Amino acid sequence: MENEGQLNEDTEGEKDLASCSPNLLQMLKAAETRWTPQSRDKAEASEAGAGKLVTEALKTDMQIRLTEEKQEFNKRPTKTGRRSLSRSISQSSTDSSGISIYAWRGESEDDFWWCIDKCVCADAWQPNMILDDGGDLTHWIYKKYPSLFKRIKGIVEESVTGVYRLYQLSKAGRLCGPAMNVNDSVTKQKFDNLYCCKESILDGLKRTTDVMFGGKQVVVCGYGEVGKGCCAALKALGAIVYVTEVDPICALQACMDGFRVVKLSEMVQQVDMVITCTGNKNVVGREHLNRMKNGCIVCNMGHSNTEIDLTSLRTAELRWERVRPQVDHVIWPDGKRVILLAEGRLLNLSCSTVPSFVLSITATTQALALIELYNAPDGRYKQDVYLLPKKMDEYVASLHLPAFDAHLTELTDDQAKYLGISKHGPFKPNYYRY
């Protein structure tokens, strides 16, 4: 029946909104105002109310910061630089000119941990929130400075792997504060993982190897969001793409998208490139590397530098030759060369630029998560891992639509009632997969 199962209009939306902190609520309300054509006209005509100022400021500030951050990361600072992945922030660091930065291109492993440590315990301040990407910063604080968790109001984690660690801690009853899983926000996963990698995989490969893609045989390991982006980009340039998967659902998706699903061991001796995108470890092992053909390119777009078993390549019989920055030839005794990019680290973050627009979407999601955790009254969030309310995901997306001059259709009252949702969202239930 037509009306069966209809919910009271606004019920779901109001419930979601009720769980947001007042500041966030103000921003969300402001966003709603911006997105009705009449109020947008009104707002543009006037000097704008507080809501507009808040949303515009957030957007502009985010874009400016991202641009600056990218430039900062690309030049090697003499003393310090911003750590691009893991960073901690304090309330006093809202003025960007006062932020201490600890990172530079080409950090060694020791440098990396030194930078992390400095972020945690630089002179005269202590973090009160953690904004992490990969879980290294959180892990470091757990190991070295557990007492800091008394002050830390929450953790915001962006990566698949970092989030996995947080859920493990939560399951073991060892999570020391509330955490937001930003990775599984739709506006992160469906944009950063997919579109960012779709654009930057080709850029990273071109800049390092100048390889031509047409007709090249490529294996992409993992057909999650990152793998899907990489496969789509490579296919579009005429590469013959094979996929490896452990999950039958993702494997079936790959099949239906026109890719052959294979075991790496079946194809490894004939392909020109192997790209890992699994978030897993030792996906490409020495047994695979031994069988690769001369000139095969190996790189990673997934997690850290664990996906390719590098330890197995650092043995006496193999010679390493650095042919240009981020490009090593690993040479077998018979003269065979495997071309290893970025020493197995994330190719796009190491060797190409990543689209700042996509980063803006993720950074906005992170910022909202931080604001929400910081402002939440005691008791709203326990020592557990949470997802951002759907309403905030939609808000992040709505902030980025003007860049495309996109015009949203508004539900009529009747249509909203028919669908059982609020006219102002959330437009989908939490289980909707996009």
Ligand SMILES: NC(=O)c1ccc[n+]([C@@H]2O[C@H](COP(=O)([O-])OP(=O)(O)OC[C@H]3O[C@@H](n4cnc5c(N)ncnc54)[C@H](O)[C@@H]3O)[C@@H](O)[C@H]2O)c1
């Ligand atoms: N390079 C970047 O800019 C970037 C951006 C976002 C995420 N990431 C990282 O990329 C990784 C993947 O992210 P995602 O969103 O695609 O995750 P995902 O979970 O959606 O996809 C990973 C896929 O790999 C598969 N897999 C796991 N082990 C495998 C194995 N041994 N062989 C073959 N397939 C295997 C899983 O079944 C899954 O489908 C994560 O570590 C994430 O942090 C990188």
